[in-house]
Every structure is written in structure tokens, then in C-alpha cells.
Amino acid sequence: MDxxxxxxxxxxxxxxxxxxxxxxxxxxxxxxxxxxESRLAYLKRIAESNGVDLSDLVDQRDGAAPQPDAAKPQDIQDWESEGGARSPIA
Structure with missing residues (x-):
């Protein structure tokens, strides 16, 4: 459903x-x-299971306020490496 x-x-x-x-x-x-953290893992699973490519999202780590339509997968990966629950798909 892309x-x-x-x-x-x-x-x-x-x-x-x-x-x-x-x-x-x-x-x-x-x-x-x-x-x-749980919500983010859930949303990531939805994206992955529906073929939504998150790799092109804008980096929000430069101090800019997050844009409603942009979040970077690196933020998700950083969160996972800091102890967040991993998606069973990843």
C-alpha cells in the first residue's frame, strides 16, 4: 500500500x-x-511492512525543529542502539 x-x-x-x-x-x-520508543518501533514496522522507504527523509539532528513530514531513519537507528526495542522485521 504505497x-x-x-x-x-x-x-x-x-x-x-x-x-x-x-x-x-x-x-x-x-x-x-x-x-x-514503543510507538516509534510500531510506526517503523508499519513503514517496513508497507514498503515505505524512509531512507530519503531529512536529517533533523542539526538542531532544526522536526518538520511534520520529515524524520530521519538514523534517529530511529540511534534510538535502537541506545536500547530501544528492535523491530522483529529489522
Whole structure:
């Protein structure tokens, strides 16, 4: 199901999840972090199972505010390497 609207909506959700996860990490809210780590893993599984390529998304690590339609897979990979749950697909 690779449609432009679906891709855009999914990327928006990923961008929001990454932004919220980063905010929660800064606030020390460990329960919130775990919740958004799970959400991010879930969204990544949806993208992978629907053939949504996330490799072209803009890097948000330069200090710019996350754009609603952009999140970088590297953020997801960094999150996983820091102890986030890995997707069974990855």
C-alpha cells in the first residue's frame, strides 16, 4: 500500500514521535520515553511492512525543529542502539 497520502501521514507520525521522544528524554520522563520508543518501533514496522522507504527523509539532528513530514531513519537507528526495542522485521 504505497500511496503518497499514506506515506506522508506515516512520515508525519514518525516525525512527531521522534520529536516527542527527544523532548521526553530531555525532561527525564522515563515512562514517557518507553511509550514513545514503543510507538516509534510500531510506526517503523508499519513503514517496513508497507514498503515505505524512509531512507530519503531529512536529517533533523542539526538542531532544526522536526518538520511534520520529515524524520530521519538514523534517529530511529540511534534510538535502537541506545536500547530501544528492535523491530522483529529489522
Amino acid at each position: 500511496t503518497p497520502k499514506f506515506d506522508t501521514e506515516l512520515r508525519t507520525e514518525i516525525a512527531h514521535a521522534v520529536a516527542e521522544l527527544n523532548r521526553l528524554r530531555g525532561s527525564g520522563d522515563e515512562d514517557g520515553e518507553r511509550s514513545y
